[in-house]
Amino acid sequence: MGDFVAVTRNYYVFNRDKWQALHGHTKEAEISDADLQSVKAFHDKISLTDVREIYWPLRRLVYLYFKSFRQKRQTLAHFLDQRVGPSPFIIGIAGSVAVGKSTTARLLNLLLKRAYPNLRIESITTDGFLYPNAELTRRGILDRKGFPESYDMPRLLSMLNAVKAGAADVPVPMYDHQTYDVLRDQFIHLERPDILIVEGINVLQLPSNSQIYVSDFFDFSVYVDADPALIEEWYLDRFGALLDTAFTDPDDYYYQYAIGNRADAFAMARRVWHDVNLKNLQEYILPTRSRADLILHKTAHHRIDRVYLRKY
Ligand SMILES: Nc1ncnc2c1ncn2[C@@H]1O[C@H](COP(=O)(O)OP(=O)(O)O)[C@@H](O)[C@H]1O
Numbered sequence: 148m149g150d151f152v153a154v155t156r157n158y159y160v161f162n163r164d165k166w167q168a169l170h171g172h173t174k175e176a177e178i179s180d181a182d183l184q185s186v187k188a189f190h191d192k193i194s195l196t197d198v199r200e201i202y203w204p205l206r207r208l209v210y211l212y213f214k215s216f217r218q219k220r221q222t223l224a225h226f227l228d229q230r231v232g233p234s235p236f237i238i239g240i241a242g243s244v245a246v247g248k249s250t251t252a253r254l255l256n257l258l259l260k261r262a263y264p265n266l267r268i269e270s271i272t273t274d275g276f277l278y279p280n281a282e283l284t285r286r287g288i289l290d291r292k293g294f295p296e297s298y299d300m301p302r303l304l305s306m307l308n309a310v311k312a313g314a315a316d317v318p319v320p321m322y323d324h325q326t327y328d329v330l331r332d333q334f335i336h337l338e339r340p341d342i343l344i345v346e347g348i349n350v351l352q353l354p355s356n357s358q359i360y361v362s363d364f365f366d367f368s369v370y371v372d373a374d375p376a377l378i379e380e381w382y383l384d385r386f387g388a389l390l391d392t393a394f395t396d397p398d399d400y401y402y403q404y405a406i407g408n409r410a411d412a413f414a415m416a417r418r419v420w421h422d423v424n425l426k427n428l429q430e431y432i433l434p435t436r437s438r439a440d441l442i443l444h445k446t447a448h449h450r451i452d453r454v455y456l457r458k459y
């Protein structure tokens with residue numbers, strides 16, 4: 148916690164009460180009970196209180212920043228005295244494996260879509276840019292999955308470049324947790340989004356051999372933060388859920404664990420957490436926290452208890 152206190156000098160710090168007061172004045176008109184029900188159905192464990200108290204102000208902040216981003220593009224066009232092409236507002240979401248990045252990304256995506264149906268809002272994850280398991284094995288780094296060297300960073304950067312430049316159809320590779328590998332033939336096709344959410348453990352990292360960083364493409368970034376002991380619990384919960392869905396499918400990566408001894412499977416997952424994901428968090432992910440525009444700090448049961456907003 149020590150270094151975090153120092154970092155807060157660059158951030159406004161909010162408890163829930165202070166943060167939720169920043170929702171603006173239009174929330175009743177924008178979100179109905181039916182919308183909230185659909186958020187709940189979409190992920191049955193998300194607390195609706197969090198949606199109201201944390202995500203409404205967040206959505207408003209993102210929208211205000213998005214508007215000023217658009218204004219800046221117009222200013223550029225005015226200065227150049229010529230049209231400038233469309234370019235998306237890109238939001239990065241960083242944090243540990245299993246801290247809840249995808250859930251945060253999906254919720255923000257849904258709330259933005261509900262509030263601004265005329266905007267094209269899309270989401271991707273960087274795990275599609277992991278090298279396939281065969282390649283990780285060839286390089287002898289299968290047990291380093293998630294570490295900086297396990298990602299094809301040049302490919303990720305060139306994809307972001309194309310999207311930011313307004314390219315018409317940008318294919319983005321996908322990762323599948325159930326097979327534990329990159330999908331060979333499936334891609335998300337980005338069609339000139341107005342807002343793009345990019346989620347991944349590595350989005351705020353600065354690889355030493357690169358002149359350009361992933362974060363150079365971001366107009367706003369979020370770090371999802373929590374005590375590593377809690378994240379381990381969430382990792383193990385998710386592992387349990389993956390086991391529960393693996394029983395019927397021998398192609399599932401978790402099948403062998405699902406049909407074997409459950410206690411042994413959990414002992415293996417605990418080892419992977421400790422030797423791989425916790426190590427990655429401490430060495431490569433946590434050091435990027437102080438680069439985020441916004442930090443969502445979670446406590447038990449995924450409850451967000453504090454929000455940090457960058458001052459400058
Ligand atoms: N706000 C939330 N409320 C309840 N459960 C959550 C929430 N966010 C994440 N989870 C659960 O925590 C686990 C990890 O979340 P996930 O979004 O998959 O993490 P990440 O994308 O960071 O790896 C999952 O089992 C997910 O269901």
Ligand SMILES: CC(C)(COP(=O)(O)O)[C@@H](O)C(=O)NCCC(=O)O
Pocket residue numbers: 243244245248274292293322347348419423424
């Ligand atoms: C693919 C990942 C690097 C990405 O993590 P995510 O943020 O999607 O949970 C991670 O889920 C992973 O597989 N880590 C390697 C060690 C493990 O099996 O958990």
